[in-house]
Amino acid sequence: MTIEERLQRLEDVVAITQLVASYGPLVDAGEAERVAELWTEDGIYDVDEYYMGSRAEVDAMVRSDAHQGLIGQGCSHFLGPAHVTVDGDRAVAVCESVLLVRHGDRVFPARIGANHFELARTTTGWQTTRRTTRGLDGGTDARDLLSRTGRI
Template sequence: MSIEERLQRLEDVVAITQLVASYGPLVDAGEAERVADLWTEQGVYDVDELYMGSRAEVDAMVRSDAHQGLIGNGCSHFLGPAHVAVDGDRAVAVCESVLLVRRGDRVFPARIGANHFDLVRTPDGWRTTRRTTRGLDGSADARDLLSRTGRL
């Protein structure tokens, strides 16, 4: 692999790592348009109890009363460091996440999850084509997402 190819791969890994890391602060700030922009136009966000099949549906989720209630009370969507694998214009990232919510003066973990991102390079940079999140509840589905670490 040439030095240029190695540099491109490193730049891609950093860009994807930044994309994944930006989700928590943006969603907790209620930045619906910026959160939605992390996906392609028809990008999918598939969470256990919620399926969003487009950028517009991700935007609507952030603007929803349920989400606004979370951030209005204080919460933190924290995604751990992502393991990123790149192959040309396609990539995957795998990480774990924690949703912390405030109830009164206390903060509680409301959800822990396994996350798998499928990404594509676009003219505007890397975007998510599909993010699948499953609760880390001992299920095979969640373990399967984590086992995809390093595999495209």
């Protein structure tokens, strides 16, 4: 691998790491348009109980009364460090996450999850084509997502 190829790979990993790390702050700030821009137009966000099949549906989720209620009482969507694997114009990032929610003067974990991002290099940079999130509830679905670490 040439030095230029190595540099490109490092730049790709940093860009994808930044994309994953930006989700929590943006969704907690209620930045619906900016959150949605993390996905391609037909990008999918598949959470256990909620399936979004487009960028517009991701935008609508952030604007929804349910999400606005969460951020109105205080919450934190925290995604841990992502393991990123790049193969040309495709990539995968795997990480764990926790959703913390404030109730009065106390903060409680509301959800812990496994996250598998599929990404593509687009004309505007890296974007998510599919994000799958499953609750870490002891079942195999979340463990299966985590086992994909390092694989495209």
